[in-house]
Amino acid sequence: MEAAEAVTAVPARAMLEQCGLLPSPPAGSVVLDNACGAGVVTACLFKANNSDSKCLTVICGDLDPTMVDMTRQRIKINDWNAQAERIDAQAVIYEDSLYACSDEFRSSAHA
Ligand SMILES: C[S@@+](CC[C@H](N)C(=O)[O-])C[C@H]1O[C@@H](n2cnc3c(N)ncnc32)[C@H](O)[C@@H]1O
Numbered sequence: 001m002e003a004a005e006a007v008t009a010v011p012a013r014a015m016l017e018q019c020g021l022l023p024s025p026p027a028g029s030v031v032l033d034n035a036c037g038a039g040v041v042t043a044c045l046f047k048a049n050n051s052d053s054k055c056l057t058v059i060c061g062d063l064d065p066t067m068v069d070m071t072r073q074r075i076k077i078n079d080w081n082a083q084a085e086r087i088d089a090q091a092v093i094y095e096d097s098l099y100a101c102s103d104e105f106r107s108s109a110h111a
């Protein structure tokens with residue numbers, strides 16, 4: 001987990017800053033962490049939002065059930081206001097209007 005975080009947390013934070021979700025996510029933000037892997041992007045968000053994590057909702061999606069399970073465990077251990085589901089990034093079931101930002105392999109953000 002630490003190894004994954006060391007590699008991807010730096011670009012993850014830069015992306016989240018560009019999306020306006022860091023240094024602190026606006027209250028009520030709903031974020032789709034698309035292709036979430038081990039949940040590094042989600043961890044960056046909740047670590048920045050320690051004071052009131054209930055003001056942030058994250059949906060973590062990954063195609064690989066092992067990654068979904070791993071992220072689900074992290075969510076439970078850290079009591080994040082998030083859920084992990086098996087979601088194909090190329091066939092997202094949620095409307096764009098639901099969320100403020102989609103990780104989506106770091107290539108796009110929805111305002
Ligand atoms: C580099 S890893 C994790 C990236 C993660 N966002 C991060 O910053 O650490 C890429 C992830 O994409 C997932 N993936 C690949 N194709 C996918 C797809 N079509 N839909 C959802 N997840 C996918 C893989 O299972 C893997 O967990």
